[in-house]
Amino acid sequence: MKFKDYYATLGVGRNAGADEIKKAYRKLAHKFHPDVSKEAGAEERFKEIAEAYQTLKDPEKRAAYDRLGTGYRPGEDFRPPPDWQQQFRAGGGGAAHEGGAFSFDDLDLADLFESLSRQRGAQRGAPRPRRGADYEAAVHLTLEQAFHGTQLELLLGGRKVTARIPKGATTGQRLRLRGQGGKGLDGGADGDVYLDIVLHEHGLFRVTGHDLYLDLPLAPWEAALGATIEVPTLSGAVNLKIPPGTAAGRKLRLAKKGLPKPGGGEGDLYAVVQIVNPTALDERSRELFRELAQHAGFDPRAHFAEATHG
Amino acid sequence: MAEHEDVVWMHTERVISIVELARYCEVEESQVRELVDYGALEPTDPGAEPLAFDAECAPQVRSALRLCHDLELESATVPLVLSLLERIHELERSVRDLTARLGRP
Numbered sequence: 001m002k003f004k005d006y007y008a009t010l011g012v013g014r015n016a017g018a019d020e021i022k023k024a025y026r027k028l029a030h031k032f033h034p035d036v037s038k039e040a041g042a043e044e045r046f047k048e049i050a051e052a053y054q055t056l057k058d059p060e061k062r063a064a065y066d067r068l069g070t071g072y073r074p075g076e077d078f079r080p081p082p083d084w085q086q087q088f089r090a091g092g093g094g095a096a097h098e099g100g101a102f103s104f105d106d107l108d109l110a111d112l113f114e115s116l117s118r119q120r121g122a123q124r125g126a127p128r129p130r131r132g133a134d135y136e137a138a139v140h141l142t143l144e145q146a147f148h149g150t151q152l153e154l155l156l157g158g159r160k161v162t163a164r165i166p167k168g169a170t171t172g173q174r175l176r177l178r179g180q181g182g183k184g185l186d187g188g189a190d191g192d193v194y195l196d197i198v199l200h201e202h203g204l205f206r207v208t209g210h211d212l213y214l215d216l217p218l219a220p221w222e223a224a225l226g227a228t229i230e231v232p233t234l235s236g237a238v239n240l241k242i243p244p245g246t247a248a249g250r251k252l253r254l255a256k257k258g259l260p261k262p263g264g265g266e267g268d269l270y271a272v273v274q275i276v277n278p279t280a281l282d283e284r285s286r287e288l289f290r291e292l293a294q295h296a297g298f299d300p301r302a303h304f305a306e307a308t309h310g
Numbered sequence: 311m312a313e314h315e316d317v318v319w320m321h322t323e324r325v326i327s328i329v330e331l332a333r334y335c336e337v338e339e340s341q342v343r344e345l346v347d348y349g350a351l352e353p354t355d356p357g358a359e360p361l362a363f364d365a366e367c368a369p370q371v372r373s374a375l376r377l378c379h380d381l382e383l384e385s386a387t388v389p390l391v392l393s394l395l396e397r398i399h400e401l402e403r404s405v406r407d408l409t410a411r412l413g414r415p
Contacts, residue, residue, distance in 0.1 A: 022382075029380055029381050033380060035373040035376060046380075050380065163317075164317055166317060166319075172402070173319060176319075178316035196369075206411075209407075211410070213410045213413070272413070
């Protein structure tokens with residue numbers, strides 16, 4: 001069994017009072033609770049903090065923990081003193097050592113204390129079925145993975161879970177894998193796995209729900225004269241007809257070229273028009289623009305005057 | 311394969327029964343009913359039994375209950391935490407939507 005220093009986890013001394021322990025726990029829980037924390041590894045950290053607190057807040061468990069001994073380094077293999085083991089055995093059954101020889105080597109410190117509380121609960125007779133733990137994890141997918149569906153290997157609760165992510169994923173969605181969580185005990189059902197989907201940013205497409213947005217740069221003459229241009233989509237390039245006189249900011253909809261939806265159907269792809277000038281103009285090009293400026297007689301800001309004098 | 315049927319997008323199950331919601335949140339049904347009594351959670355049809363809810367609220371309800379349990383907050387704070395989480399959820403969705411429409415700065 002690996003030693004864990006619960007006092008160090010909470011950042012308190014071995015003589016800390018109950019109030020000090022509670023205060024330290026709340027402060028850390030506030031910082032690392034997975035429902036509010038944005039810190040990397042918050043969930044793992046919170047589990048350690050909660051495990052330490054569950055033992056140290058309970059005077060009986062804390063006394064049992066203190067009797068384990070001192071001077072071990074966290075992670076170091078250790079065996080509790082023999083009298084501790086006897087005391088533990090005297091308490092009767094526990095799921096961790098059901099049906100046969102009991103070895104501390106296979107145990108985790110958290111299981112040990114969990115087992116202690118169950119014994120103290122003193123439910124004689126048939127053990128109550130206990131449902132397996134649910135696991136939650138955020139999974140980051142590329143847009144292509146979300147579009148085609150994918151399969152991921154995840155490490156959850158210390159074991160490998162193969163998660164099939166069907167088509168239909170988008171940021172903010174939650175997928176439930178029934179029965180893929182922790183194993184149930186004493187006839188209880190297996191837990192579930194919940195996956196929160198987060199899509200990676202893509203170099204071209206922005207995602208909202210199942211719709212995609214793509215910035216579509218056009219040369220001034222393409223916007224003015226209209227054109228048929230090739231536009232990338234997740235299922236390959238398609239031709240898009242640009243109507244003459246297309247303004248910047250206009251959204252051109254490519255129906256059903258967005259992400260597939262879970263219940264069937266697809267979102268749309270919107271190409272947002274940008275009008276982009278050539279970065280370097282040679283003399284001939286400048287000449288042509290000057291000619292156009294004189295010829296067109298176009299004032300794009302005519303409405304300024306109307307609005308201020310009208 | 312049978313296991314494929316066990317992979318479910320949560321929001322496509324449009325409603326979630328009180329039994330399922332309580333199981334998902336790992337609480338007793340009475341705690342979910344308490345949220346309804348406080349007005350923090352609205353059933354899809356208040357007259358129908360068993361109560362059912364819009365499935366989209368499930369992750370926030372679970373977070374609110376879990377936060378209050380883990381931080382040892384009074385049960386009366388659960389509705390407040392839930393409404394704040396729902397606001398954050400809405401705002402995050404709006405930001406995602408606007409960022410997609412307008413482009414990154």
